[in-house]
Amino acid sequence: xxxxxxxxxxxxxxxxxxxxxxxxxxxxxxxxxxxxxxxxxxxxxxxxxxxxxxxxxxxxxxxxxxxxxxxxxxxxxxxxxxxxxxxxxxxxxxxxxxxxxxxxxxxxxxxxxxxxxxxxxxxxxxxxxxxxxxxxxxxxxxxxxxxxxxxxxxxxxxxxxxxxxxxxxxxxxxxxxxxxxxxxxxxxxxxxxxxxxxxxxxxxxxxxxxxxxxxxxxxxxxxxxxxxxxxxxxxxxxxxxxxxxxxxxxxxxxxxxxxxxxxxxxxxxxxxxxxxxxxxxxxxxxxxxxxxxxxxxxxxxxxxxxxxxxxxxxxxxxxxxxxxxxx
Amino acid sequence: xxxxxxxxxxxxxxxxxxxxxxxxxxxxxxxxxxxxxxxxxxxxxxxxxxxxxxxxxxxxxxxxxxxxxxxxxxxxxxxxxxxxxxxxxxxxxxxxxxxxxxxxxxxxxxxxxxxxxxxxxxxxxxxxxxxxxxxxxxxxxxxxxxxxxxxxxxxxxxxxxxxxxxxxxxxxxxxxxxxxxxxxxxxxxxxxxxxxxxxxxxxxxxxxxxxxxxxxxxxxxxxxxxxxxxxxxxxxxxxxxxxxxxxxxxxxxxxxxxxxxxxxxxxxxxxxxxxxxxxxxxxxxxxxxxxxxxxxxxxxxxxxxxxxxxxxxxxxxxxxxxxxxxxxxxxxxxxxxxxxxxxxxxxxxxxxxxxxxxxxxxxxxxxxxxxxxxxxxxxxxxxxxxxxxxxxxxxxxxxxxxxxxxxxxxxxxxxxxxxxxxxxxxxxxxxxxxxxxxxxxxxxxxxxxxxxxxxxxxxxxxxxxxxxxxxxxxxxxxxxxxxxxxxxxxxxxxxxxxxxxxxxxxxxxxxxxxxxxxxxxxxxxxxxxxxxxxxxx
Numbered sequence: 001x002x003x004x005x006x007x008x009x010x011x012x013x014x015x016x017x018x019x020x021x022x023x024x025x026x027x028x029x030x031x032x033x034x035x036x037x038x039x040x041x042x043x044x045x046x047x048x049x050x051x052x053x054x055x056x057x058x059x060x061x062x063x064x065x066x067x068x069x070x071x072x073x074x075x076x077x078x079x080x081x082x083x084x085x086x087x088x089x090x091x092x093x094x095x096x097x098x099x100x101x102x103x104x105x106x107x108x109x110x111x112x113x114x115x116x117x118x119x120x121x122x123x124x125x126x127x128x129x130x131x132x133x134x135x136x137x138x139x140x141x142x143x144x145x146x147x148x149x150x151x152x153x154x155x156x157x158x159x160x161x162x163x164x165x166x167x168x169x170x171x172x173x174x175x176x177x178x179x180x181x182x183x184x185x186x187x188x189x190x191x192x193x194x195x196x197x198x199x200x201x202x203x204x205x206x207x208x209x210x211x212x213x214x215x216x217x218x219x220x221x222x223x224x225x226x227x228x229x230x231x232x233x234x235x236x237x238x239x240x241x242x243x244x245x246x247x248x249x250x251x252x253x254x255x256x257x258x259x260x261x262x263x264x265x266x267x268x269x270x271x272x273x274x275x276x277x278x279x280x281x282x283x284x285x286x287x288x289x290x291x292x293x294x295x296x297x298x299x300x301x302x303x304x305x306x307x308x309x310x311x312x313x314x315x316x317x318x319x320x321x322x323x324x325x326x327x
Numbered sequence: 328x329x330x331x332x333x334x335x336x337x338x339x340x341x342x343x344x345x346x347x348x349x350x351x352x353x354x355x356x357x358x359x360x361x362x363x364x365x366x367x368x369x370x371x372x373x374x375x376x377x378x379x380x381x382x383x384x385x386x387x388x389x390x391x392x393x394x395x396x397x398x399x400x401x402x403x404x405x406x407x408x409x410x411x412x413x414x415x416x417x418x419x420x421x422x423x424x425x426x427x428x429x430x431x432x433x434x435x436x437x438x439x440x441x442x443x444x445x446x447x448x449x450x451x452x453x454x455x456x457x458x459x460x461x462x463x464x465x466x467x468x469x470x471x472x473x474x475x476x477x478x479x480x481x482x483x484x485x486x487x488x489x490x491x492x493x494x495x496x497x498x499x500x501x502x503x504x505x506x507x508x509x510x511x512x513x514x515x516x517x518x519x520x521x522x523x524x525x526x527x528x529x530x531x532x533x534x535x536x537x538x539x540x541x542x543x544x545x546x547x548x549x550x551x552x553x554x555x556x557x558x559x560x561x562x563x564x565x566x567x568x569x570x571x572x573x574x575x576x577x578x579x580x581x582x583x584x585x586x587x588x589x590x591x592x593x594x595x596x597x598x599x600x601x602x603x604x605x606x607x608x609x610x611x612x613x614x615x616x617x618x619x620x621x622x623x624x625x626x627x628x629x630x631x632x633x634x635x636x637x638x639x640x641x642x643x644x645x646x647x648x649x650x651x652x653x654x655x656x657x658x659x660x661x662x663x664x665x666x667x668x669x670x671x672x673x674x675x676x677x678x679x680x681x682x683x684x685x686x687x688x689x690x691x692x693x694x695x696x697x698x699x700x701x702x703x704x705x706x707x708x709x710x711x712x713x714x715x716x717x718x719x720x721x722x723x724x725x726x727x728x729x730x731x732x733x734x735x736x737x738x739x740x741x742x743x744x745x746x747x748x749x750x751x752x753x754x755x756x757x758x759x760x761x762x763x764x765x766x767x768x769x770x771x772x773x774x775x776x777x778x779x780x781x782x783x784x785x786x787x788x789x790x791x792x793x794x795x796x797x798x799x800x801x802x803x804x805x806x807x808x809x810x811x812x813x814x815x816x817x818x819x820x821x822x823x824x825x826x827x828x829x830x831x832x833x834x835x836x837x838x839x840x841x842x843x844x845x846x847x848x849x850x851x852x853x854x855x856x857x858x859x860x861x862x863x864x
Binding site: 324 | 360363364377379380381382383411412431433434436437438440441442478479480
């Protein structure tokens with residue numbers, strides 16, 4: 001891993017997101033902390049972006065990180081999404097007092113919304129309350145990945161349950177915060193069809209709990225168990241068709257009229273990222289990105305390629321290979 | 328107990344079988360994607376082993392060979408082996424040659440949706456194809472443009488599945504004829520990994536050797552460097568080195584001939600003419616590739632009378648080495664004092680080298696590389712006349728031929744045991760019968776098709792003390808055949824086609840093995856031995 005100055009964040013970037021189905025500029029900040037303390041997920045290597053545990057950033061470092069991020073803020077209105085390579089509300093990464101201090105810095109009248117990511121066990125009244133006192137529009141982002149405890153345990157080893165998530169949602173709501181939920185399309189050991197079914201089922205289960213579903217399309221990262229599986233030929237990242245299909249089905253379902261479903265495919269079109277065939281990867285990825293901002297289902301309709309039929313066959317036949325992806 | 332699957336024919340590791348589901352299925356069988364996704368094909372819980380994630384073995388000869396041979400050796404022989412999502416026309420012959428019984432058409436189906444046009448030899452992008460290459464129903468009634476424009480991919484799919492099925496049919500036909508090896512030697516040229524697989528498999532030797540029949544009526548085609556390593560060839564060379572006892576006196580080394588058995592060829596008839604009246608007093612041995620050397624007495628034995636190989640007069644070093652080693656073994660164990668070398672080219676040098684090592688008098692008779700020229704044949708005649716005088720004792724009689732055959736078949740000493748006492752050998756040697764004159768009973772008969780002795784119960788009884796090729800059966804009296812569950816112990820040397828002794832508590836008999844000895848012990852179903860005769864004791 002690259003050595004990074006401790007007073008600089010891992011990443012600051014500006015993209016787009018939505019608030020109440022309306023597009024807005026979005027600043028993504030990944031703070032450099034000592035990183036995730038769980039570190040067991042089979043798909044994740046984010047903790048490699050973290051600072052060394054032996055020399056974690058000081059409070060002053062973290063404040064400079066946030067100041068650096070602020071210096072990059074856009075002129076117009078925007079929302080802020082804060083990540084660490086772990087959980088912002090984990091006091092081992094950022095102490096409680098510092099959490100508050102960092103958020104205070106962000107308080108500006110152009111900031112329309114704040115989203116902070118955390119594992120559910122760190123979503124406590126003590127952590128949430130100070131934020132909602134400052135930010136009226138605040139969401140906690142939780143990487144639930146799936147509502148199936150079995151898949152979350154066996155395919156990911158995430159270390160918490162759907163019940164833990166529900167409890168976190170309750171705490172958040174009770175303290176005036178909403179929840180944005182990340183679902184993971186195609187954790188290992190699932191066929192493409194099972195992966196789609198899992199997301200559809202998860203979305204249904206989430207109806208009472210979330211305002212936004214953010215669909216993460218699995219990308220194979222180095223130094224993970226998933227990477228080894230992929231190299232062995234036992235894993236294929238999800239098809240973009242699957243994501244498109246899921247988003248379309250959810251958007252067309254009236255029960256989800258108040259829930260946004262968004263996705264920002266990473267490494268789309270690469271062998272280690274979500275992909276279809278070389279011919280249509282860009283087209284479909286762009287459609288997914290565009291739809292994520294508009295939430296207009298028309299943006300997903302009429303997109304086609306010869307490989308869609310292949311994808312349909314894969315959905316039909318993959319379960320008969322006994323554990324190897326097609327093609 | 329086996330309920331669903333039975334092997335009905337073996338060809339090395341490849342087999343024809345029947346799988347009893349709702350309808351009877353003949354294996355090797357292609358399970359269709361359609362029947363899988365509609366739930367119409369349900370794999371029975373017993374009798375079928377699913378090699379999970381078999382698709383990972385594709386294109387990897389080493390992994391493929393080691394995985395399938397290991398799993399095949401581990402599961403019972405009468406369990407069908409299924410490799411999901413692995414087979415395509417290119418590798419089907421390899422999979423079945425290795426002993427896979429069930430495959431599916433998942434990969435050819437997926438390939439169709441990828442726009443790949445399959446032939447039995449090649450996988451071609453439809454976009455790179457100028458014309459359809461096949462006379463199947465789809466290809467003969469559609470143009471390439473129609474196939475290309477078909478957005479449903481159904482035309483391509485129908486063609487690809489037809490091709491795949493044809494390949495499977497051809498393979499089934501090859502197994503039925505016992506010629507799977509020849510077929511795979513041909514198919515393996517298509518891709519280096521397939522050739523690699525064949526070489527690795529031959530190198531492992533035991534996996535195939537345990538399964539390859541001892542005799543076959545078919546021609547054995549030796550047309551590649553891999554053919555030199557096939558089990559039948561190595562087995563023959565090995566047995567001549569270990570079971571066969573060389574003779575003494577004058578050794579005559581002769582060239583091989585295209586026509587088999589050699590003595591029926593024009594070449595050999597002319598040579599034999601020169602030897603009139605002397606043949607029993609010298610020992611004829613034919614030098615050849617790939618069998619190295621064939622003693623005249625064994626020329627009827629499979630595969631000596633069955634192989635066909637390209638002859639150009641040039642030899643590969645591997646071929647010369649085989650001859651060098653076998654000739655050395657013959658001279659080491661025999662008691663020859665003179666060696667007439669009636670061969671030409673590189674072979675003379677090989678004979679000279681080996682002869683010198685043993686201080687044997689070497690006489691070359693071929694001039695200008697032509698074995699059949701007047702002058703060469705004349706040289707042969709006068710050399711034989713000079714060395715084989717009427718006072719030279721006989722070394723090869725009819726009895727020796729029968730005896731050497733029995734040694735080859737059952738192990739050294741079998742001939743001596745079998746021919747003890749007052750014996751008469753009646754008829755032409757290729758189809759002779761052996762009688763015990765004192766008791767006036769037949770002991771055996773030479774099978775002209777592949778040069779083995781078929782035994783009678785009395786004949787088999789004479790080999791009992793040898794202790795080999797015996798099948799010990801349970802307490803019952805077999806009629807027609809012995810089934811595998813009835814076998815208690817069987818000699819591990821037994822291969823399909825072998826003559827065997829049947830030993831029971833109440834019976835003694837003989838017959839012909841249908842499966843290998845180890846398989847008789849492990850299988851729960853199928854015919855182990857076809858009984859020729861039994862006597863109740």
